Amino acid sequence: xxxxxxxxxxxxxxxxxxxxxxxxxxxxxxxxxxxxxxxxxxxxxxxxxxxxxxxxxxxxxxxxxxxxxxxxxxxxxxxxxxxxxxxxxxxxxxxxxxxxxxxxxxxxxxxxxxxxxxxxxxxxxxxxxxxxxxxxxxxxxxxxxxxxxxxxxxxxxxxxxxxxxxxxxxxxxxxxxxxxxxxxxxxxxxxxxxxxxxxxxxxxxxxxxxxxxxxxxxxxxxxxxxxxxxxxxxxxxxxxxxxxxxxxxxxxxxxxxxxxxxxxxxxxxxxxxxxxxxxxxxxxxxxxxxxxxxxxxxxxxxxxxxxxxxxxxxxxxxxxxxxxxxxxxxxxxxxxxxxxxxxxxxxxxxxxxxxxxxxxxxxxxxxxxxxxxxxxxxxxxxxxxxxxxxxxxxxxxxxxxxxxxxxxxxxxxxxxxxxxxxxxxxxxxxxxxxxxxxxxxxxxxxxxxxxxxxxxxxxxxxxxxxxxxxxxxxxxxxxxxxxxxxxxxxxxxxxxxxxxxxxxxxxxxxxxxxxxxxxxxxxxxxxxxxxxxxxxxxxxxxxxxxxxxxxxxxxxxxxxxxxxxxxxxxxxxxxxxxxxxxxxxxxxxxxxxxxxxxxxxxxxxxxxxxxxxxxxxxxxxxxxxxxxxxxxxxxxxxxxxxxxxxxxxxxxxxxxxxxxxxxxxxxxxxx
Amino acid sequence: xxxxxxxxxxxxxxxxxxxxxxxxxxxxxxxxxxxxxxxxxxxxxxxxxxxxxxxxxxxxxxxxxxxxxxxxxxxxxxxxxxxxxxxxxxxxxxxxxxxxxxxxxxxxxxxxxxxxxxxxxxxxxxxxxxxxxxxxxxxxxxxxxxxxxxxxxxxxxxxxxxxxxxxxxxxxxxxxx
Numbered sequence: 001x002x003x004x005x006x007x008x009x010x011x012x013x014x015x016x017x018x019x020x021x022x023x024x025x026x027x028x029x030x031x032x033x034x035x036x037x038x039x040x041x042x043x044x045x046x047x048x049x050x051x052x053x054x055x056x057x058x059x060x061x062x063x064x065x066x067x068x069x070x071x072x073x074x075x076x077x078x079x080x081x082x083x084x085x086x087x088x089x090x091x092x093x094x095x096x097x098x099x100x101x102x103x104x105x106x107x108x109x110x111x112x113x114x115x116x117x118x119x120x121x122x123x124x125x126x127x128x129x130x131x132x133x134x135x136x137x138x139x140x141x142x143x144x145x146x147x148x149x150x151x152x153x154x155x156x157x158x159x160x161x162x163x164x165x166x167x168x169x170x171x172x173x174x175x176x177x178x179x180x181x182x183x184x185x186x187x188x189x190x191x192x193x194x195x196x197x198x199x200x201x202x203x204x205x206x207x208x209x210x211x212x213x214x215x216x217x218x219x220x221x222x223x224x225x226x227x228x229x230x231x232x233x234x235x236x237x238x239x240x241x242x243x244x245x246x247x248x249x250x251x252x253x254x255x256x257x258x259x260x261x262x263x264x265x266x267x268x269x270x271x272x273x274x275x276x277x278x279x280x281x282x283x284x285x286x287x288x289x290x291x292x293x294x295x296x297x298x299x300x301x302x303x304x305x306x307x308x309x310x311x312x313x314x315x316x317x318x319x320x321x322x323x324x325x326x327x328x329x330x331x332x333x334x335x336x337x338x339x340x341x342x343x344x345x346x347x348x349x350x351x352x353x354x355x356x357x358x359x360x361x362x363x364x365x366x367x368x369x370x371x372x373x374x375x376x377x378x379x380x381x382x383x384x385x386x387x388x389x390x391x392x393x394x395x396x397x398x399x400x401x402x403x404x405x406x407x408x409x410x411x412x413x414x415x416x417x418x419x420x421x422x423x424x425x426x427x428x429x430x431x432x433x434x435x436x437x438x439x440x441x442x443x444x445x446x447x448x449x450x451x452x453x454x455x456x457x458x459x460x461x462x463x464x465x466x467x468x469x470x471x472x473x474x475x476x477x478x479x480x481x482x483x484x485x486x487x488x489x490x491x492x493x494x495x496x497x498x499x500x501x502x503x504x505x506x507x508x509x510x511x512x513x514x515x516x517x518x519x520x521x522x523x524x525x526x527x528x529x530x531x532x533x534x535x536x537x538x539x540x541x542x543x544x545x546x547x548x549x550x551x552x553x554x555x556x557x558x559x560x561x562x563x564x565x566x567x568x569x570x571x572x573x574x575x576x577x578x579x580x581x582x583x584x585x586x587x588x589x590x591x592x593x594x595x596x597x598x599x600x601x602x603x604x605x606x607x608x609x610x611x612x613x614x615x616x617x618x619x620x621x622x623x624x625x626x627x628x629x630x631x632x633x634x635x636x637x638x639x640x641x642x643x644x645x646x647x648x649x650x651x652x653x654x655x656x657x658x659x660x661x662x663x664x665x666x667x668x669x670x671x
Numbered sequence: 672x673x674x675x676x677x678x679x680x681x682x683x684x685x686x687x688x689x690x691x692x693x694x695x696x697x698x699x700x701x702x703x704x705x706x707x708x709x710x711x712x713x714x715x716x717x718x719x720x721x722x723x724x725x726x727x728x729x730x731x732x733x734x735x736x737x738x739x740x741x742x743x744x745x746x747x748x749x750x751x752x753x754x755x756x757x758x759x760x761x762x763x764x765x766x767x768x769x770x771x772x773x774x775x776x777x778x779x780x781x782x783x784x785x786x787x788x789x790x791x792x793x794x795x796x797x798x799x800x801x802x803x804x805x806x807x808x809x810x811x812x813x814x815x816x817x818x819x820x821x822x823x824x825x826x827x828x829x830x831x832x833x834x835x836x837x838x839x840x841x842x843x844x845x846x847x848x
Contacts, residue, residue, distance in 0.1 A: 273677075277680060280680075281680070284684075291691065315692055315695065319688050322688075323681065326681040333677050373690060373691070373694045374690055377690050377693035377694050582746070602744060602746055604777065605743075605776070
């Protein structure tokens with residue numbers, strides 16, 4: 001009965017979505033307030049119905065209702081409850097439902113926090129989101145129904161893919177989807193702007209917190225995915241340039257360009273049509289990511305079970321949504337206009353370079369991801385594009401981004417003087433070079449990559465410190481206390497600084513791991529020792545462990561440094577009973593300076609195992625950096641002035657990236 | 672007035688969509704082998720269990736046989752192995768193993784532990800013959816006909832499904848020919 005209830009809820013949700021997607025749009029065009037007012041209740045109705053469907057499916061998993069095909073395919077009675085709940089999004093149909101839940105969540109938030117936005121604008125935005133929801137609901141109901149029954153009912157389920165039975169995998173998809181779907185808000189704003197034919201600085205201000213919030217979620221989602229790959233795949237890598245990873249990375253790159261371009265649109269009214277285009281592109285790439293994962297056009301370690309009919313549906317959906325919005329863009333963008341002019345050296349020009357670099361990086365990832373498909377479609381043979389391509393293309397593009405990141409935030413809007421900038425950044429440059437020297441002395445050797453990474457990280461941090469020290473300097477004859485001065489710093493500014501420090505931490509972690517990691521694959525018997533980077537690893541014993549739904553061989557590895565015990569590690573090789581798949585569960589001893597990483601490879605003759613022993617210096621800085629970026633984004637998005645109700649408050653530009661255009665803290669007075 | 676920059680994104684997307692549409696009808700997992708329908712490369716290898724007995728390609732002429740590339744260090748071969756052992760029991764075809772980049776004791780130990788589906792295994796210590804056969808990842812399986820021509824190649828583990836849908840129909844047609 002419950003599955004049928006969920007099914008009906010989905011059908012009704014489709015009806016609500018169609019109403020939400022059409023009437024308010026017509027209302028906005030004809031200036032009919034009563035039709036526009038339908039947007040909010042329709043969105044709320046859709047959200048309630050989708051949530052109901054989600055609860056119904058979850059209940060199927062909790063109750064082990066194997067009469068539901070989807071539950072039978074992705075769960076098992078011996079699966080722990082937490083993973084049964086995570087199993088809801090462990091497959092294609094359920095993850096689509098999760099996608100919709102996220103979309104409804106964003107719609108509800110938008111309906112709630114949009115009181116300051118004029119009714120026609122809200123009506124258009126919610127209508128566009130309603131249409132997206134309708135498309136996905138239609139997709140689910142026609143090709144991927146999660147509530148399909150199976151007769152006869154199997155006695156037990158097929159179990160959840162063991163790779164997904166992991167705490168990281170429980171939270172990774174929801175975060176990632178929050179990010180993907182969150183870009184639908186920016187997309188809807190952009191479409192609404194094109195439809196209405198206006199994009200003011202005010203508009204950009206409404207759009208910014210939503211975009212930044214979505215970007216933060218996406219950052220977090222990608223970070224969790226990378227963390228998961230690191231300890232579950234057992235190779236100790238953290239990024240593989242796999243098509244599915246790229247599918248999440250491309251919207252991130254476009255989104256990063258978008259949040260910077262939005263800053264310019266808000267502060268200076270420039271980059272208008274560019275901002276609109278980026279908003280369309282960021283969400284289009286999220287949809288493309290869905291297509292790549294679901295359609296089977298690219299082979300990937302992550303690919304879900306694929307079905308050409310689904311692929312065809314998503315492609316049609318892509319063509320309508322992306323093609324339609326780009327057509328609208330080509331037609332209406334001249335109305336939106338370009339915006340204010342600026343000089344060669346100015347914050348705008350730096351952000352323009354930032355945007356160009358991010359977009360080129362995004363396009364190069366897109367090309368690398370789709371290249372095998374392009375060649376195949378043209379009948380030129382089968383190839384695969386791997387990390388060498390991406391490393392060669394991507395790193396040179398990111399290097400100038402890092403360098404400019406140290407300068408951009410200190411440059412003034414409209415026009416800035418190079419000599420003045422250079423003067424302010426002198427000591428930051430000094431600190432950066434000193435840091436490289438210190439690293440070389442401490443490590444005893446330095447590579448080009450590590451040198452550059454340290455140089456850039458120290459440069460960014462020192463430049464932010466310069467900026468902060470300047471903004472916090474005592475002013476006037478009776479300066480207020482430092483704490484008061486810190487409190488006057490706007491949240492978006494602090495958020496930006498935090499995120500940029502995250503970039504520095506990330507760059508530092510990446511360059512350290514790439515240059516100084518030591519990896520060793522050794523054959524070990526009980527009692528054998530191996531030394532890696534000064535750490536002595538001893539295989540103390542092997543034992544059999546019985547998990548809830550798997551059997552495992554667990555090794556006990558003792559690690560000592562100069563004779564003192566450092567860690568006792570327990571890597572496992574698991575064999576999941578139902579699906580019969582083997583899985584490596586690496587043991588990791590973490591701290592800020594290094595990770596010790598031990599994973600069991602294959603058993604070899606005489607009770608010995610191939611053991612992978614890695615020492616990875618500063619690898620956690622990679623994820624720590626991502627976390628800081630996400631936190632910075634959240635801090636920036638949380639500024640209340642973005643949601644100001646009073647027109648008086650809203651009229652004053654928010655003092656985040658700039659202290660120069662507004663009067664509170666003139667950066668270079670007398671300009 | 673130059674409007675190209677407004678239309679460029681749309682044009683790019685239309686191109687992309689065309690490729691994606693074409694891509695839907697292609698299978699990325701299907702790797703064509705230049706060897707299919709060509710004579711199998713010549714080889715001369717000793718048997719895994721007997722270093723004094725050498726087997727050449729031409730010794731195999733006149734019968735349909737299956738070459739399965741495996742190694743004791745290969746995890747996927749473990750997965751595939753029960754299928755292969757089961758298939759060998761049906762006696763449908765002679766299965767010859769190519770023990771790839773392995774050592775004799777480890778290879779033999781592995782067969783002793785997990786069962787030996789092979790009529791014999793050839794010992795390719797350095798992987799030279801593997802290179803001639805274009806081995807891309809272990810396990811791989813080839814079907815070679817009476818004239819010594821490769822008729823089928825599979826990268827990755829054999830499954831009962833693949834045997835039923837691909838291998839057996841092929842063997843039937845080759846047997847009649």
